[in-house]
Amino acid sequence: MMGINHKMSFCIPRISLSALLVCFISGIILTCQYYPFGNVFRNVEEITTVIPYGFFFRRLHYASGQLFVILMLIHIVDHFMKRRYKGFSVGKWAGLVIPLIICFFILFTGYILKGDKEGIYAGNIFYNILKEIPVAGETITRFVIRPGEMFFWLPYLYHVFFLPILLIFLIRDHINNWFSQAGFLLFTTAGLFIYSLLVRMPMDIPPHAKIELVKGPWFFLGIQVCLGVLPPIVAGIAAPLIFFAILLLLPGLKGHLQKAVHYGIIFLSLFYTFLVIFGYFFIKHSWVLSR
Numbered sequence: 150m151m152g153i154n155h156k157m158s159f160c161i162p163r164i165s166l167s168a169l170l171v172c173f174i175s176g177i178i179l180t181c182q183y184y185p186f187g188n189v190f191r192n193v194e195e196i197t198t199v200i201p202y203g204f205f206f207r208r209l210h211y212a213s214g215q216l217f218v219i220l221m222l223i224h225i226v227d228h229f230m231k232r233r234y235k236g237f238s239v240g241k242w243a244g245l246v247i248p249l250i251i252c253f254f255i256l257f258t259g260y261i262l263k264g265d266k267e268g269i270y271a272g273n274i275f276y277n278i279l280k281e282i283p284v285a286g287e288t289i290t291r292f293v294i295r296p297g298e299m300f301f302w303l304p305y306l307y308h309v310f311f312l313p314i315l316l317i318f319l320i321r322d323h324i325n326n327w328f329s330q331a332g333f334l335l336f337t338t339a340g341l342f343i344y345s346l347l348v349r350m351p352m353d354i355p356p357h358a359k360i361e362l363v364k365g366p367w368f369f370l371g372i373q374v375c376l377g378v379l380p381p382i383v384a385g386i387a388a389p390l391i392f393f394a395i396l397l398l399l400p401g402l403k404g405h406l407q408k409a410v411h412y413g414i415i416f417l418s419l420f421y422t423f424l425v426i427f428g429y430f431f432i433k434h435s436w437v438l439s440r
Contacts, residue, residue, distance in 0.1 A: 158227055160333070165220035166324065167337035172213035173313065175206045185305035186298065189264030190356050197353075208345035214259065216341070218252045225249055232411070234400045242400045248319045250393060251312055253368055258308035260366045261294075262301060266354040270363045272300060274376070278385035370428030371421045392417060 182196050182203065196203040225245055228234060234242050261272040276294045280286045294303050317324075354360060365373050375384035395410060402410055 158224075161220050161227070162224050162323065163333040164337050165217050165224065166320075167334040168213045168217040168220065168341065170334065171338055171341055172210055172217055175210040175213060176309070176313075178206050179203075179210055180309055183262070183305075185262070185301040189262070189301050190353070193262075193264050193353065205345055208348070208350050209341055211350050212344050212348070213341050214256060216337075218249070218256055221249050221252060229411075229414070235407075237400045239398060239401045243397050244319060244322075246393065246397055248316055251316050251319070255308055255312045255316070256366060257369065258304040258312070261304045262308060263353055264301065264356070266356050266358055266360065267363055267365070269300075269356055271365050271369070272304065274365075274381075274385075278381045281380070281382040282386060283382075364428065367425060367429070371424035374424045374428045 179196065182192075182200055184192050193207075197207055198204070228245065257271070257275070261268045261275075272294055273296075276290055276296065279290045279293060282289060292303070293307075294300065354363075364370060372384055372389070375388070378384075379388075392414075396414055399407065399410055399414070
C-alpha cells in the first residue's frame, strides 16, 4: 500500500499541531490591531509597515496557517492511501476529514480579510455562489458574508472566533496524543520564525488597482477554473459537497463498492490537482473569478 513511512507518519501531525499553535498565537497578536470595518486594506498595510514587527507576525501567521493545512492534508492522504479508514467508523473518519474542511474555510476567510483586490474578489464570488443556492441562498448569505459596510465582519467572526473554536473542539483528542513531545514545538517554531524573517508574503494588491489578472488562493484555483465553464452552483457548491460526502462515507462502504469509490476519489483528486496547476499557470482573465 502506498503512503509515507512510519517515521514521517509520526512526525507530520505533531509538526502540524505545533504550527497551529504558532498560528493561533500570532493571530491573537494581529487581532489586537485588525479592524474589520472601513478601509481594511489601509489597516492591513499599517499593520505590515507601521506597527513594530507587524510584518513579521503577518508572515508568521500566514506561513504557520499554510503549513498546518498542508501537513493535515498530507496526514489524511496518508491514512487514505494506506486504507486505514477500513478500521474506522464513519464518525471517527469524519473526525479527520471535517477538521480539514474547516481549515480550508479558515484559510479562505483569512484570504478575504486581507482587504486587497484579490480578497474582495474572492469574497464577492463566494457571496454570488451562495446566492445561487435554491430557496435558501439569500438566507445563508446573511449568516456568512454580506455586501457593503459589513463585508468583512462575518468572515472576521468565522476566522477569529467560531471556526478556530470548532476546530479545537473537533481535534481535542488528537491534541492530547500529538503534543507528547515539546521538541516538535521548538523545532517548528524555530523553522517558522526563520522563514518569516527571510521570506516575503505574496504582494497585496490595492482594491482600486487596475489589473486584469486576479486569482484566488491555491486551493480555490480548481474551482476558479470550473467557474469559467460550469454554473456557479455546480462548480462552487454541488461538486465539492458531493466529493466530500463520498469521502466521508467511505468507511461505511463494503467490498467492491468501497474499492471503486477509493480509486474514484484518487482520480477526482488528481484531476482537481491538475485544475489547480492549470489555473496557476494559465488563468489569464479575472472574469473567471468574478462572473
